[in-house]
Each structure stands twice: as structure tokens, then as C-alpha cells.
Amino acid sequence: MNSITKITPFTAQQTTLLAKDQQFVWHPYSSLSAPIPAYEVVAAEGVYLELADGRKLIDGMASWWCAIHGYNHPLLNAAAKNQIDKVSHVMFGGITHAPAVELCEKLVAITPAGLDKVFLSDSGSVAVEVAIKMAFQYWISRGQPQKSKLLTLRRGYHGDTFAAMSVCDPETGMHHMFDQVVARHYFAPAPQIGVHETWNEDDIAEFASIITEQKEQLAAVILEPIVQGAGGMRFYSADYLRRVRELCDQHNVLLIADEIATGFGRTGKLFACEWAGISPDILCLGKAITGGYMTLAATLCSEEVSRGICEGEAGCFMHGPTFMGNPLACAVANASIDLLLSGDWQANIQRIENRLSKELAVFAQLDNVADVRVLGAIGVIEMQQPVNLAEIQKRFVEQGIWVRPFGKLVYVMPPYIISDEQLKMLVAGIYTVLTS
Numbered sequence: 001m002n003s004i005t006k007i008t009p010f011t012a013q014q015t016t017l018l019a020k021d022q023q024f025v026w027h028p029y030s031s032l033s034a035p036i037p038a039y040e041v042v043a044a045e046g047v048y049l050e051l052a053d054g055r056k057l058i059d060g061m062a063s064w065w066c067a068i069h070g071y072n073h074p075l076l077n078a079a080a081k082n083q084i085d086k087v088s089h090v091m092f093g094g095i096t097h098a099p100a101v102e103l104c105e106k107l108v109a110i111t112p113a114g115l116d117k118v119f120l121s122d123s124g125s126v127a128v129e130v131a132i133k134m135a136f137q138y139w140i141s142r143g144q145p146q147k148s149k150l151l152t153l154r155r156g157y158h159g160d161t162f163a164a165m166s167v168c169d170p171e172t173g174m175h176h177m178f179d180q181v182v183a184r185h186y187f188a189p190a191p192q193i194g195v196h197e198t199w200n201e202d203d204i205a206e207f208a209s210i211i212t213e214q215k216e217q218l219a220a221v222i223l224e225p226i227v228q229g230a231g232g233m234r235f236y237s238a239d240y241l242r243r244v245r246e247l248c249d250q251h252n253v254l255l256i257a258d259e260i261a262t263g264f265g266r267t268g269k270l271f272a273c274e275w276a277g278i279s280p281d282i283l284c285l286g287k288a289i290t291g292g293y294m295t296l297a298a299t300l301c302s303e304e305v306s307r308g309i310c311e312g313e314a315g316c317f318m319h320g321p322t323f324m325g326n327p328l329a330c331a332v333a334n335a336s337i338d339l340l341l342s343g344d345w346q347a348n349i350q351r352i353e354n355r356l357s358k359e360l361a362v363f364a365q366l367d368n369v370a371d372v373r374v375l376g377a378i379g380v381i382e383m384q385q386p387v388n389l390a391e392i393q394k395r396f397v398e399q400g401i402w403v404r405p406f407g408k409l410v411y412v413m414p415p416y417i418i419s420d421e422q423l424k425m426l427v428a429g430i431y432t433v434l435t436s
């Protein structure tokens with residue numbers, strides 16, 4: 001059979017975009033055997049997503065933490081257009097360019113002290129792979145190759161690639177299914193003391209005993225500081241993080257902070273590590289780094305880690321993605337970071353936090369709600385039971401809002417430009433859906 005006769009002609013219905021979407025296109029965590037129809041977005045402006053049928057939805061998700069300045073922002077558009085007329089992409093091996101150098105200098109300046117070297121990559125999961133590889137290569141170079149295990153927290157999420165998967169929560173992650181192929185690491189219980197609660201040393205007792213017993217084989221601790229995102233949307237005490245830093249120092253274990261979700265102001269600090277006043281040895285950034293325009297991520301490390309790696313047998317760090325340091329992405333990232341820092345972003349996040357706290361308080365009284373929590377520009381409603389995603393998604397859209405729950409969690413992390421009025425409409429829409 002030749003390739004032309006293999007193509008079946010589309011029926012009238014299949015020719016619609018959504019039918020083709022279901023026929024050909026995989027979406028995140030989706031089935032192609034029993035597909036749930038997706039919504040076609042034709043434009044986006046500010047906090048609004050515009051659907052093909054003309055409806056405009058207030059985006060409560062900021063496209064999964066990314067679109068902090070909203071959509072179609074003139075300054076970010078200009079940065080992309082300006083760069084595209086110069087060079088869209090060029091290999092990074094043996095070549096450099098101003099957008100990447102400017103970005104790396106900027107990241108070193110704004111991140112916690114001691115993170116002095118930057119490795120650029122193309123997505124959050126890859127930034128995590130790079131961080132883990134840095135930790136392993138560091139100990140190999142320093143003559144301690146047996147330090148090849150990681151310690152992490154239950155309820156964590158670090159991405160979908162294999163090393164990242166190995167440190168995601170073993171229950172909600174993919175450990176069961178990929179049992180034979182996922183590397184085995186150590187898990188401490190998820191922190192129980194909330195971000196605004198009084199510290200109790202018991203909360204870190206098991207973590208402390210694992211790191212004490214396993215220090216000879218531990219390369220690094222990896223965790224999401226203060227906010228555990230996709231593994232449960234949980235906020236924990238800064239004292240926990242402070243103690244982790246102390247225990248890592250005490251037992252000669254590196255600390256990797258995954259700020260892919262929390263970075264760039266989301267929690268009310270520019271980086272969540274600042275809540276505890278600590279610096280990790282390795283830091284992962286992604287998501288909001290370009291304001292949601294392009295895919296880009298970064299892994300920063302200390303001078304000590306970079307020197308350790310480069311003074312070892314290999315003489316270099318063994319990683320180099322094809323699209324490393326993509327100039328378009330770097331140019332937009334520079335514009336996005338400048339835009340964020342040019343305004344009073346912290347007061348703005350405080351405004352959103354105050355609003356969310358006020359508007360979400362009523363949900364705590366609902367019988368079907370287990371918990372309500374707010375930190376920075378993140379609002380979480382934890383239900384008693386998992387929601388029916390296909391069903392509830394449709395009802396949110398009918399309310400003119402874009403909210404995408406997972407499991408028992410109905411949550412929002414809107415673009416920072418959202419107005420009080422829009423926040424009110426967003427929360428009112430959620431209330432209508434959860435109470436009817």
C-alpha cells in the first residue's frame with residue numbers, strides 16, 4: 001500500500017479541529033481511546049483565554065504557573081519580535097550570545113546567595129535531570145561515587161522524565177507502574193506543620209534519622225521549598241526547610257531546591273527559599289521564567305559544585321541539550337524578569353493573597369470541602385472526594401473561568417495582573433460549581 005491510499009478521507013465531522021485533535025493529538029495525561037474533548041483557544045489577552053466559539057474565560061491557572069504577566073503582553077511580544085529578527089536559534093556549543101549571558105547574570109543576581117553558575121535547558125523536567133546529574137557527578141569527581149542516592153519528601157513532584165519521576169511521590173507518582181525501571185531512592189514523610197503554624201522538631205525526626213543513617217550513600221536531598229505543588233498543593237513550615245539545610249551541611253549531603261513552580265514571586269517571596277533564609281547548593285527554575293511565552297529552564301549551582309564537577313576526571317559537566325540557551329526564549333525571559341522586578345510585585349502578590357484569603361474563606365464551611373489554604377498567589381480548595389474532571393471542567397467553562405483540578409484539589413494560581421474584580425469573578429464561579 002502506498003502512503004497516499006493509507007490516508008482515509010475525513011468525514012464531515014472529522015474535519016473539525018476537535019475531531020482531528022482526538023484522532024491525532026496526545027494531551028497531558030490523556031487517553032486517546034476514551035478522549036475527553038479539549039477546548040480550542042484561538043486567542044488570549046491579559047487574564048482571558050478566548051475560545052473558538054467566542055467565549056472568554058478568566059484563566060485561574062496561569063497556564064500551569066507560567067503566564068505571570070498574562071497573555072499577549074506588549075513588552076514580551078516586543079522582546080520576541082526584536083530577537084526573532086536577529087537570531088531565533090543558534091547552537092550553544094562553542095557559541096554564545098547576549099540574551100543568554102544577560103539572563104544568566106540576572107539569575108545569579110536575583111537568586112539566593114551562593115548560586116553562581118547557570119546551566120540552561122529547555123524544560124523543568126530537564127532542569128531536574130541536570131540538577132540530579134550535577135549532584136552525582138560532583139561526588140564522582142570528589143572520589144565518592146558511592147554517594148549515588150537521593151533523599152526526598154513524600155507528596156513531592158519533580159517532573160515526568162525518569163530521574164525526576166524517581167523522586168516524585170511514590171503513591172501518587174508513577175512508581176508502581178514503572179517499578180522495574182525507576183531508580184530507588186529514600187523518602188521521608190511529607191512535612192505536616194503548615195507554613196503559618198508553630199514549629200515542632202518532631203516534624204523532621206524521620207528525615208533526620210534517614211539522612212544520619214544513609215549519609216554515606218546520599219548525594220543530595222531534593223525538595224520543593226515551602227510549596228509542594230503537583231504532588232498535593234501543600235504548604236509547609238520554613239523551619240522545616242531551615243532544618244533540612246542544617247542537616248545537609250552536618251552530613252555532607254547537597255541540597256537541591258526545585259523552584260520550578262515557586263520561583264519568580266508566586267509564594268510572596270521572589271524565591272521560596274527566602275522564607276527560610278537559606279541557599280541550596282543547586283536550584284531548578286522553569287515555568288514562569290519566560291512569563292509563559294517559551295519553553296526554558298535553568299539549573300543554578302554553587303561555585304563549589306561547579307568546581308567539583310570540572311576538576312574531576314571528565315573535566316566538564318556531561319550534558320548539552322540541542323536547544324540549550326535558545327536566544328528567543330532567553331530574550332523573552334530577560335524581558336519577563338525585568339517587567340516583574342520593575343513594579344512592586346511583592347505588594348501585588350500580597351494583594352492577591354489578601355483577596356484569595358477573603359474570598360475563599362466561605363468554602364471552609366462547605367460539607368464537601370476538607371481544607372482551604374492560601375499562600376501568595378496560590379489558593380487551594382481541598383475537597384473531601386476526588387472531582388470528576390470531565391464534568392467539572394465543563395461547568396467551570398460555563399461559568400466563564402478556566403480552572404483545572406486534579407484529584408481532590410481545586411486550586412488557582414492566576415496571572416499576577418488579575419484585578420480584584422476578576423479574582424472575585426473567578427472565585428464566585430468556583431463557588432457556584434462546587435455548591436450546585
Ligand SMILES: *Cc1c(COP(=O)(O)O)cnc(C)c1O
Nearest residue numbers: 123124125157158159229260261
Ligand atoms: C512543573 C514542574 C516540574 C516539571 O517541569 P516541566 O516543564 O513540566 O518538565 C518540575 N518540578 C516542579 C516543582 C514543577 O512544578
